[in-house]
């Protein structure tokens with residue numbers, strides 16, 4: 001079986017359908033955000049992509065030569081896959097118009113750093129990013145030896161160069177010139193722990209890493225995976241402010257796994273075609289702060305009260321489900337790597353000029369009275385371009401109550417992070 005990263009039947013109908021799934025209804029209303037909001041519309045692209053010759057030399061997952069496609073979706077799911085295919089196809093079409101080449105070679109151009117690359121999430125995430133045709137350099141950093149991971153990955157014949165950086169002394173170099181920094185460094189949960197139990201260790205790790213990001217690549221997109229995300233993102237914001245380089249548009253808490261889980265569980269429960277399902281997840285990334293908006297599920301589907309209750313509880317506890325199944329050997333790593341890779345891919349597409357990129361993420365927000373909030377956002381070349389407010393309109397009674405209930409916990413997690421970051425370090429006694 002040939003698995004291809006980019007499928008060749010550039011079916012316009014298929015593309016626009018999947019974009020509708022990704023972007024929702026035809027028109028979004030957009031919250032006013034301090035850094036400039038814009039109205040946005042979902043759209044379908046009208047292009048024809050007649051000759052598979054363009055992609056003959058593509059060197060992503062497939063060997064060169066004839067390409068057969070047996071899958072509609074890319075590794076990152078239909079939504080992202082279709083959009084990535086479209087992004088590549090648009091460039092291919094441009095090349096064709098300009099008569100430059102018959103053979104299309106993707107323009108790998110972005111540098112991505114993964115901090116914590118030797119870990120349970122870091123390793124599979126590195127592999128998935130190594131597969132991206134949009135990446136030219138992959139910087140792997142860890143306090144543990146990451147040389148072996150880099151050597152291993154470097155044998156994959158995909159375009160990006162893999163460089164390894166081990167230990168604090170190499171942290172700065174791992175970040176120079178980087179476009180996207182992904183941070184899965186830290187300790188994972190063990191059975192019986194909440195994400196907040198990780199605070200004491202992971203808060204310091206994130207602080208140190210963000211200080212280095214501020215010094216070496218302040219313009220990069222920053223993706224925070226380390227838990228508790230509800231607090232580590234506010235910590236990162238404070239550190240960046242202290243360094244005078246905070247750009248709220250470029251700091252993202254990665255909550256994609258909640259969306260991935262919601263899509264999977266809803267599709268299973270309602271017997272839907274998995275690749276069509278899109279459930280926005282708002283709030284935060286821990287327990288009851290994770291609020292899947294089932295009433296906004298696309299395609300539109302109705303749930304009984306019992307189904308709503310069961311699905312929401314399962315989505316909120318899905319991380320714990322994995323922690324318990326792993327019985328002390330860590331938390332979600334493979335599904336998390338998949339979700340984080342999807343978010344990286346979306347960011348790279350946005351950086352590459354795709355003007356139609358939507359994801360859920362935990363960001364600085366004015367959507368509620370909380371300073372940070374997860375919702376669907378539009379990502380552009382400069383980061384968060386718009387925060388989508390329409391998902392919060394017309395909530396069910398259950399969702400409205402759940403939204404009210406999550407706010408105090410999320411508020412306190414945000415404050416805990418801010419307080420930690422603002423704490424003056426006591427000078428060591430002599």
Ligand SMILES: NC(=O)c1ccc[n+]([C@@H]2O[C@H](COP(=O)([O-])OP(=O)(O)OC[C@H]3O[C@@H](n4cnc5c(N)ncnc54)[C@H](O)[C@@H]3O)[C@@H](O)[C@H]2O)c1
Pocket residue numbers: 115116117118119120121122141142143144184185186187188189198202205208209224225226227228229254255256257258285330331332333336
């Ligand atoms: N956002 C999410 O949805 C989500 C989901 C699952 C896990 N997580 C979180 O991701 C984090 C990592 O999980 P994991 O399973 O990969 O853990 P892991 O222990 O397998 O890997 C963590 C890696 O971080 C490295 N590390 C520790 N301190 C570091 C530092 N100061 N600088 C650089 N690297 C450092 C370790 O050496 C290790 O290689 C945890 O905090 C976990 O809670 C988040």
